[in-house]
Amino acid sequence: MSAIKLKNIVKRYGDGFPAVNDVSIDIADGEFVILVGPSGCGKSTLLRMIVGLEDITDGELSIGEKVVNDLPPRERNLAMVFQNYALYPHLSVYENIAFPLRLAKAPDDEVDTKVREASATLELDEHLERKPGNLSGGQRQRVAMGRAIVREADAFLFDEPLSNLDAKLRGQMRTEIARLQKKLGITTVYVTHDQTEAMTLGDRVAVLKKGVLQQLATPRELYENPGNLFVAGFIGSPPMNFLPAEVEGTQLKLPFGTVEIGEEKAAKGRDKGLLIAGIRPEHFEDASLSDKASDGSTFSAPVDFVEWLGHETYAYVPFEAPAEVKERLAELEKDLDGEGLRTQLVVSLDGATTIKQGEDAKLWVDASKIHLFDPSSGENLT
């Protein structure tokens, strides 16, 4: 097993702007790192450079202690697990797993020991004689991983392995991959455009936009302290609300009213004019259900639409924003590949709420969770 080090990696196709632009990521031995971002952000290119299927224009790639920029793929000892698993339909599970060992002309007893060990780890022992066509998607995925295990690869690389599965199977497979990766302790790099996969699988997540690394952090850090508007809008479902805002004294003026944010946060946004406040839907509450109504963070808002989901209720509140904020948010929506950024406030409330469409709702907001962004740079000021 090995650490993987990307140092100032650049990839240019022709003379357009780089598909991967000066990306540096240190992946520790045994770590599970996710590369995530909207279509075209360069995540597959980055993975293909690691595995050796794509030349590196500039920068340095090391695996373990060794710089591997010019090493052909077969000498890098990495196992790529493809979306379609690349299994041989006419071979049994046993022979599919054994395949790399047969290629290397390993003796039969060694093949047998390794295949049986791997299939025990992967709980495939009972299926060794079956053909891939008679396996579930999850079992096929495990066979593909089995093949990587017997090779004793230094790292697993996954490129959107779950993208053509239905939602239920995707959920199951996600859990399975996470469990196996922890059990095997093998360095893993995993590409996805799905933020839920990124958040649930990764020890750390690298968020990319247009070839540039936006933030590399644990899922919790990304959620709690997104570095900029892009990361804030990408991580979280429903997505974070973005509202025009201005700091006055220790208060934040929002379209629905004023919220007390305390000196420390206020100081970071004071005298900066119009800002964008970021508030996650789940950081609002129905003030009539709690005793928080009198602490200075409540306001009244006209509810336009309500969706009841049982354990929670989404309420939608339209708001007006100045043209410059609207323009900024439209640009952000484009960057995010239209991943559902909304031009109305969305609040996620306890399912017990009796808030109704067409009425004013009394909402409480957790002021400690409000982020303030610089509208031009997108930087999180708080």
Ligand code: ATP
């Ligand atoms: P997706 O999720 O859609 O696969 P991605 O984030 O994996 O996207 P890449 O496939 O890495 O993105 O592509 C990054 C950029 O490089 C894109 O603008 C893409 O058009 C460009 N690109 C990728 N491969 C080539 C190529 N062989 N020749 C020219 N440009 C390419």
